[in-house]
Amino acid sequence: MAIQSVVLKTIYVGTFIHSVSLAELQVLKRSAVAVDESGKILLVEHPVEASMLEMWAKEAGTTIVEAGPGQFFFPGLIDTHIHASQYPNSGIFGKSTLLDWLNTYTFPSKLPSRNPAYYATRDVTSTNILATTCHTAGQRAFVGRCCMDCMAPDYYRDTDAATSLADTIKCAEFCAKLDPKGELVQSIITPRFAPSCSRELMRDLGDFMAQSGLLCQTHISENKGEIELVASLFPECKNYATVYDRAGLLSEKTVLAHAVHLTDDEIALVKMRGSKISHCPVSNAALTSGAAKVRRLLDEGIVVGLGTDVSGGYSPSVLEAARQATMTSRFVSLTEGEEAKLSVEEALYLATRGGAEVLGLQKTVGAFEVGMEWDALLVGCTFVPDEEECDEDEDLLQAKQAVGGGMTPVDLFGWENWEEMVAKWLYSGDDRNVLKVWVKGRKVHEKPA
Ligand SMILES: [Zn+2]
Incomplete structure (x- = not known):
């Protein structure tokens, strides 16, 4: 796909997961991260009120990108050694x-x-x-x-x-x-x-x-x-x-x-x-x-x-x-x-x-903090529907399966907490779970539908 050339002011909404220390991952549910035209994070709102989202949606030139159920934003992964x-x-x-x-x-x-x-x-x-x-x-x-x-x-x-x-x-x-x-x-x-x-x-x-x-x-x-x-x-x-x-x-x-x-x-x-x-x-x-x-x-x-x-x-x-x-x-x-x-x-x-x-970029990337740049992944997993749902509503089943961008190697059964979901992603995930990638606020990859 073509690289997005103009970076609009974008508000990302959903669940954000990032490291706050070596031993601790923070899960920001129902939150919002606002990114400016230069790709810099202006605001991290946790949790975000519905009224605030409505207000932002009315602002001219603002784009809202929402993560669906079973999806979360994660900082871009960094390879420090590759030939x-x-x-x-x-x-x-x-x-x-x-x-x-x-x-x-x-x-x-x-x-x-x-x-x-x-x-x-x-x-x-x-x-x-x-x-x-x-x-x-x-x-x-x-x-x-x-x-x-x-x-x-x-x-x-x-x-x-x-x-x-x-x-x-x-x-x-x-x-x-x-x-x-x-x-x-x-x-x-x-x-x-x-x-x-x-x-x-x-x-x-x-x-x-x-x-x-x-x-x-x-x-x-x-x-x-x-x-x-x-x-x-x-x-x-x-x-x-x-x-x-x-x-x-x-x-x-x-x-x-x-x-x-x-x-x-x-x-x-x-x-x-x-x-x-x-x-x-x-x-x-x-x-x-x-x-x-x-x-x-x-x-x-x-x-x-x-x-x-x-x-x-x-x-x-x-x-x-x-x-x-x-x-x-x-x-x-x-x-x-x-x-x-x-x-x-x-x-x-x-x-x-x-x-x-x-790489000396600790103030620039690696987490979702005000002043850092928006280098991020949208990660999606696959919901496994239960039998009842299949009988009840075929449309709902299809919608849920599509949430993760189709089939992925990470199956969710609906009982997992965020910690368990991240562990499943680490141990079973691959590029099929990467729905979108942004670098410095620009979308550089999107998984084909
Ligand atoms: Zn080497």
């Missing part, structure tokens, strides 16, 4: 682990191509096409050219550190022209990971990060073989995190993907620098990398979000990452104790507010 160019390989990983998977599946797939490639490719043109594609689609995105000047095949390596930095600056300049205020699309500095970057390149990128104020994303401590490789390549550093720290790449603007095997010293260093972590449970299981101890990171006060890590992860769904985060935490609890388990509320916090904070 766009690897999408064609989703689901293809066999029994490989990180280092052989990179050589077999990943490097060959990142040859420069016309396919727009978040971690893009190392090619400037394809990285810029990805940025333009996100911007045109109305998507909020950080897009980074993947820097690597060593330990990659010749066909997929920057010539040297100077070229790598120069190409990174070209991509940053392109994004600054495309979206001067960085309202939707921004550039992000992206050293692939320590083994494929020279000391010189990492230092140059660290300097560029300090000068530009851009975010930086990279991988850390994903797999034991990778950690041994880093130790052999950087014998002067006492651990993996120190390699980045020496280059000036660890700051509060750094997003570190995986962090499965961080040592106590590394956790202390990451915490001290204020760097953030993107937890990628699907990828970590698929590539047998390990199970990140998310509770430990959260207890230390480190900010954690979720990443799909396509195509180390097989699914581009952040809902899948959230549900797998709860599963991974259950395996962790077998050795670390019950408190390691993540709840439904916590997984959804990581998918929204956690992800927003990882």
Whole structure:
């Protein structure tokens, strides 16, 4: 569908569910959220009086969007780690682990191509096409050219550190022209990971990060073989995190993907620098990398979000990452104790507010609060009618079935409370439950009727 180009003043009415803290989801029933022309939330009215709705409905230029029964508004889900160019390989990983998977599946797939490639490719043109594609689609995105000047095949390596930095600056300049205020699309500095970057390149990128104020994303401590490789390549550093720290790449603007095997010293260093972590449970299981101890990171006060890590992860769904985060935490609890388990509320916090904070967007998105922007989903589930209803009124039955936009994988039997409904959505839901999507107040997707 075409992206809605003009954002009218819109009042959203119905049930709103969002995180107010790591452990608490708030359910705002019979409420209203007013969004202005720029996509900003002006008002959250809870509960909303019928007289107020009538008054708003009469105001010229105001649109009212109502959620039906079994539907609720939820903040947009945030993916803090995805490789766009690897999408064609989703689901293809066999029994490989990180280092052989990179050589077999990943490097060959990142040859420069016309396919727009978040971690893009190392090619400037394809990285810029990805940025333009996100911007045109109305998507909020950080897009980074993947820097690597060593330990990659010749066909997929920057010539040297100077070229790598120069190409990174070209991509940053392109994004600054495309979206001067960085309202939707921004550039992000992206050293692939320590083994494929020279000391010189990492230092140059660290300097560029300090000068530009851009975010930086990279991988850390994903797999034991990778950690041994880093130790052999950087014998002067006492651990993996120190390699980045020496280059000036660890700051509060750094997003570190995986962090499965961080040592106590590394956790202390990451915490001290204020760097953030993107937890990628699907990828970590698929590539047998390990199970990140998310509770430990959260207890230390480190900010954690979720990443799909396509195509180390097989699914581009952040809902899948959230549900797998709860599963991974259950395996962790077998050795670390019950408190390691993540709840439904916590997984959804990581998918929204956690992800927003990882990307420095905590004042902009992740919840329904005045001053934030309207990045939201309309979620719908399917009602299963009882027999009596079928006999009584066929029209009513059809109307109810249609409420969720047709059949969805989440069946409601009418007895569920909101907490149970959200749990059903997390564990059984998919894109069939996403009826509409808005970014910065613009509708960017609507499920076909
Ligand atoms: Zn990755």
